[in-house]
Amino acid sequence: MRFLLACLALGVFPAHAAPLTVFAASSLSDAFSEIGHKFDAQTGHRTTFQFAGSQLLRTQLGQGARADVYASANAAQYDPLVEAGRAAPGQTFVRNRLTVIAPRNSTAVKTLADLARPGVQLVLADKAVPVGDASRKAFDLIARAGTYGSDFSRRVQANVVSEEPNVRQVAVKIQLGQGDAAVVYVSDVTPALKKDVRTIGLPTRFNPLVSYPIGTLTASQNPAAARAFVAYVLSAEGQRILKKWGFVGAR
């Protein structure tokens, strides 16, 4: 910030300073905001973010939205852009797992089995949202294991009362006490959210790691700066910040 102000005061930017637009999955909001500040302070670039459901960002990029870097919460919402020639092949930069959350003062859902109890109000992300897709896959895995009956997935999905457009909207519903339980990423249980929710762990055999791809976009006006941002996210410092916010490292 001080660096930026100094530049503004002098009316000049270093020759390599560039405005950079990064489209990133909602779950990356906190971690990427911090990475952006550090990256800008070190390089003099001015990075702005657009956070939304990866599927929405993919649609916008597909419709010609101008951006330099895209970080998606799954390959399904990244690879079509590579095929369309709009993005460079993605590299996995971070991984994540799911967790169930419930309002802190509600007792409606205490165990995984409770998710299938009739009358429980469950909030999920839409099927097109990466976390919504992963949640449904997890329910199918639990159903296949048979512990809670083979119709577990069907019964859980019958309890869904809202399908939200991105993972942070899912989290905020539970934070506000609206809904009995929801599925979000482990990294979404930020310090701010922790105060208001309980987490109910999802065993790892039902909860495979999901990989987030990142890459530069072909429409980028500043490809060098875009590559520098990707490199920073993959660097030790970028990875440290991501881990701090609850993500699992890329390797």
Add this chain to the structure above:
Amino acid sequence: MLLPTVVLLARGLSADFWPTLLSPVVVDALRVSAWTTGLSLLLTVGLGTPTAWVLARRRFPGHALLETLLDLPIMLPPVVAGVALLLTFGQSGLLGRPLELAGIRLAFSPAAVVLALLFTSAPYYIRAARAGFSAFDPDIEAAARVDGAGGAGVFWRVTLPLSLPFLLEGVVLAWARSLGEFGATILFAGSLQGQTRTMTLAIYSALESDLRPALVLSAIMVASAFGLLLLVRVLTAGRRGGA
């Protein structure tokens, strides 16, 4: 200014209009919107007409304050209205708990949609109705009373016909507003196909996967907005001619 509308209509009405119109996503959205806006409109007219009448004809302490409070949702961003509804009627809201104990679950229900629409659109009707009841001299009603008409008779025979164009204009404005409602609904009622996913919510969610339902629904919205605006124009023209 005209170009985006034309482009939207052209895209929405092209190629797959009929198959897309008959797809479950679109049909469910139209059905949910039709009955939630219909019900909220009935409640608006039923509760708003007497309210507007009292505001137009009676003076009491706090009159101006009440009038301002009733107008407030017009100025509130819809998202703020959604937060207010959530904190009041939500699952852990002020009235949400007692309601839940009484066996009424508003959160994520179609009733929550109706409540969101009522909260954000009723002020438009109440405003118009108030103007309607103030648009003519109360002496006309007094004269009718002198001629022997009772309270209800005066209302049905004199007050209502004289203020009717205003009331209809209010209905149309409130309806248009509730058809377009987005922020309060998605926050307070959530978004579930066939239950709480109205046309605007369906457009938003379809934008993220299949563009066609979004285009078709948008075209329908443009057409209905145009129709409603035209109706308001005809109604206000009639009023001017009659006055």
